[in-house]
Amino acid sequence: MQLSPTTQKYILHWGEMGTRWGVNRTVAQIHALLFLANRPLHAEEISDTLTVARSNVSTSIKELQSWGLVRVTHVMGDRRDHFVAHQDVWEIFRVIMEERKKRELDPTLSVLRECRLEADGDHLLEAASRAKMDEVLAFLELLMKAYDDFKGLPPATLQRFLKMGGKVARFLSPDEADDTL
Numbered sequence: 272m273q274l275s276p277t278t279q280k281y282i283l284h285w286g287e288m289g290t291r292w293g294v295n296r297t298v299a300q301i302h303a304l305l306f307l308a309n310r311p312l313h314a315e316e317i318s319d320t321l322t323v324a325r326s327n328v329s330t331s332i333k334e335l336q337s338w339g340l341v342r343v344t345h346v347m348g349d350r351r352d353h354f355v356a357h358q359d360v361w362e363i364f365r366v367i368m369e370e371r372k373k374r375e376l377d378p379t380l381s382v383l384r385e386c387r388l389e390a391d392g393d394h395l396l397e398a399a400s401r402a403k404m405d406e407v408l409a410f411l412e413l414l415m416k417a418y419d420d421f422k423g424l425p426p427a428t429l430q431r432f433l434k435m436g437g438k439v440a441r442f443l444s445p446d447e448a449d450d451t452l
Contacts, residue, residue, distance in 0.1 A: 272308075272312070272316055272319070272320040274320065278307055281303060281307065282300050282303040282304055282307070282321070283300070285299050285300060285302065285303035286299045286300035286303070289302075295331065295334070297321070297323050297327050297328075297331050298331040298334050298335060300321055300323075301317055301321065301328065301331045301332065301335065301341075302335055302340055302341065302356060304317060304320060304321060305317075305335075305341055305354055305355060305356035306356045306357075306358070306363075308355075308356075311344045311346060311353030311354060311355045312353060312354055312355075313346075313349070313351040313352065313353045313354070314328045314329060314332065314351070314352070314354070315351070317332075317354070332354055335354075335356070338366065338367070338370050339366045339370065340356055340357060340363065340366055340367070341354050341355065341356050341357075342354070342355060359426075361426035361429070361430075365422065368418070368422070369422070372415070372418065376411065376414075376415065379411065380408070380411055380412070380415065383404065383407060383408040383411065384408065386404055386408075387404065387405065387408060390404065
């Protein structure tokens with residue numbers, strides 16, 4: 272598959288961003304390639320296009336499937352598995368946010384809640400340290416509640432909300448905003 276210079280730049284940058292977000296570079300590049308492709312691609316084609324080992328493609332595809340970002344499909348007359356990525360950027364964002372929540376924030380909340388329970392019996396824990404732990408827990412619980420409130424919104428509603436930007440913040444006075452925390 273011949274990639275245009277712009278497509279190459281996009282894929283390379285997506286790989287760089289992936290590494291900054293804790294995702295393997297090849298995984299991110301394959302995701303970008305499948306997102307930009309206008310047809311399903313098989314593993315050999317992905318391997319040849321990105322000049323990465325076939326085994327690396329296989330491992331990366333499995334990772335993308337575990338995230339729910341890529342699915343297998345079949346092409347008439349070809350016995351090989353072909354792969355496609357979600358094409359709706361809002362769905363991609365939703366899937367990534369949900370997976371990151373499950374993999375990173377949910378376990379963190381569990382540990383922080385355990386720490387809160389254990390803090391009562393920990394006589395060596397200083398009150399100021401406990402207060403800091405409680406503050407982090409309260410912050411993450413508030414954040415997760417907001418996430419739960421917004422995750423089910425239709426993309427059009429979420430877009431309108433995001434376009435409002437600072438208008439919401441300016442609508443609330445500083446005193447009212449502090450009362451909600």
